[in-house]
Amino acid sequence: MTEQTTETAATDAAKLARKPHGWRDVLAALREPRVLVTLLLGFSSGLPFMLVGNTLGFWLREQGIELAAIGFLSWVGIAYSLKFLWAPIIDRVDLPLLGRLGRRRGWMVLTQIVVGLGLFGMAAVGPGGHLWTFALLAVITAFAAASQDTVVDAWRIERAESPDDLGLLTAAFQFGYRVAILATDAWILVAAAKLGWPTSYLLCAAAMGIGLAATLFAAEPARTPAAASGVAAAPLWTPRGFFDAVVGPFVTFFQTHGPMALLMLCTVALYRLPDFLMGPMAAPLYTDLGLAKEMIGAVRTSFGLVATFVGIALAGLSAVKLGFEKTLVLGAVLGPGSNLAFSAMALAGPNMPVFIGAMIVDNVSTGFAGAALVAYMSSLTSLGYTATQYALLSSTYAMLGKFLKGFSGAVVEGLEKSFPLMTAYAIFFAGTAAVGIPVVILSIVLSHHQGKAKAARA
Numbered sequence: 001m002t003e004q005t006t007e008t009a010a011t012d013a014a015k016l017a018r019k020p021h022g023w024r025d026v027l028a029a030l031r032e033p034r035v036l037v038t039l040l041l042g043f044s045s046g047l048p049f050m051l052v053g054n055t056l057g058f059w060l061r062e063q064g065i066e067l068a069a070i071g072f073l074s075w076v077g078i079a080y081s082l083k084f085l086w087a088p089i090i091d092r093v094d095l096p097l098l099g100r101l102g103r104r105r106g107w108m109v110l111t112q113i114v115v116g117l118g119l120f121g122m123a124a125v126g127p128g129g130h131l132w133t134f135a136l137l138a139v140i141t142a143f144a145a146a147s148q149d150t151v152v153d154a155w156r157i158e159r160a161e162s163p164d165d166l167g168l169l170t171a172a173f174q175f176g177y178r179v180a181i182l183a184t185d186a187w188i189l190v191a192a193a194k195l196g197w198p199t200s201y202l203l204c205a206a207a208m209g210i211g212l213a214a215t216l217f218a219a220e221p222a223r224t225p226a227a228a229s230g231v232a233a234a235p236l237w238t239p240r241g242f243f244d245a246v247v248g249p250f251v252t253f254f255q256t257h258g259p260m261a262l263l264m265l266c267t268v269a270l271y272r273l274p275d276f277l278m279g280p281m282a283a284p285l286y287t288d289l290g291l292a293k294e295m296i297g298a299v300r301t302s303f304g305l306v307a308t309f310v311g312i313a314l315a316g317l318s319a320v321k322l323g324f325e326k327t328l329v330l331g332a333v334l335g336p337g338s339n340l341a342f343s344a345m346a347l348a349g350p351n352m353p354v355f356i357g358a359m360i361v362d363n364v365s366t367g368f369a370g371a372a373l374v375a376y377m378s379s380l381t382s383l384g385y386t387a388t389q390y391a392l393l394s395s396t397y398a399m400l401g402k403f404l405k406g407f408s409g410a411v412v413e414g415l416e417k418s419f420p421l422m423t424a425y426a427i428f429f430a431g432t433a434a435v436g437i438p439v440v441i442l443s444i445v446l447s448h449h450q451g452k453a454k455a456a457r458a
Helices: 003-018 023-028 033-051 054-062 067-085 087-092 103-125 131-159 163-195 197-217 239-246 248-257 260-271 273-289 293-322 324-334 337-348 352-378 386-416 421-434 437-457
Strands: none
Touching: 033 054, 033 103, 033 131, 033 163, 033 197, 054 067, 054 163, 054 273, 067 087, 067 131, 067 273, 067 386, 087 131, 103 131, 103 197, 131 163, 163 197, 163 293, 163 352, 248 260, 260 273, 260 324, 260 352, 260 386, 260 437, 273 337, 273 386, 273 421, 293 324, 293 352, 324 352, 324 437, 337 352, 337 421, 386 421
16 A cells, blocks of 8 residues: 555545534435435344344343343344455455346345345244244344445445545435434334234334335446555456455555554454443343333334434534544543443333433433444545455454353343342443443544644644
């Protein structure tokens, strides 16, 4: 990677920092087809995430599945952390038949169809009495969903016409993604209370048609050569093509960012660790508190929705006023607020004001930290290696948390041997919040070094 390319990447990141986009910008730009398509693809990417994650834990707990088993079943989400392994194929291989739509669109169609069929299978089988079959279908759905994330992220980054445009498309993607998360984390509870879990999952399977329609209307981005080696056209099965597809993205990343690359990866790897660790136990806490699904859904779709928008808006305002790096630090500080809110909820019991307060804190914290991290990771990729590099970054941020969260149920059950169940929950959530302390320190160090680097280039 040349020095000029490195400078360009840094300049692009700075532009993204100065001109972030919030939901108001997204709504104003929806008349542009590519912005609307990006929003709908964000919805399609976000739809399966909770259905093979925290929401699945709610269904399992209602079926009487033990906390330890729920924690271990959360490992199906490790697919999101392994996607960098097959991302080079998505970057370089055109699918038979579907490849006529273009490399990015062809892969999007395939993954969306498999996700829809996987959710349909989960709804048809159910966890009661067929847990292993149900788990296998969840794994298939998770792998297809992770692959969809990889190709949609690549499409979003490659479709952007400028750094500022990337900020707008990223905001549109996040808007659609957050709506999908809200739908599968809150609205689905209302649907499940009235229609049952299988029907609710069937509706979600049908909703994957939204992403499929968006893909068919999307424009295929122009092909971009690999910036570093210039051998993007080499077939993947040749030694040169395989090396460039698999090793090239990593070599280019380290060449671009130099000694800062390891610090960046460490910060990204730990940034959302507290959120991942607490995730599988959030829905079981609702169930063990005796909270009604309708009430949970109503609070999360009202207070939670507003709080999410507030969190994203605050992240944008912070980036304008304080700069991108300081915003990343603030996100690291605010993120564990979700964990402490759940700890307070466990101690307070089924208390409506406390529950509403916890949901507000949870969604503001998650919205702020998530928006800051996604924009930051998007700014670090190089054209030609977009899918693989972004998959590497997003896998890095999820890998450790996805693995460790599988033990969350066993930890709570272990604490329950010495404490009442609600106290065990409270200690667990407080402990996961403390895990966020190292990432605050890393974010501060990263912000300091990047500030010095920018000052040296000025």
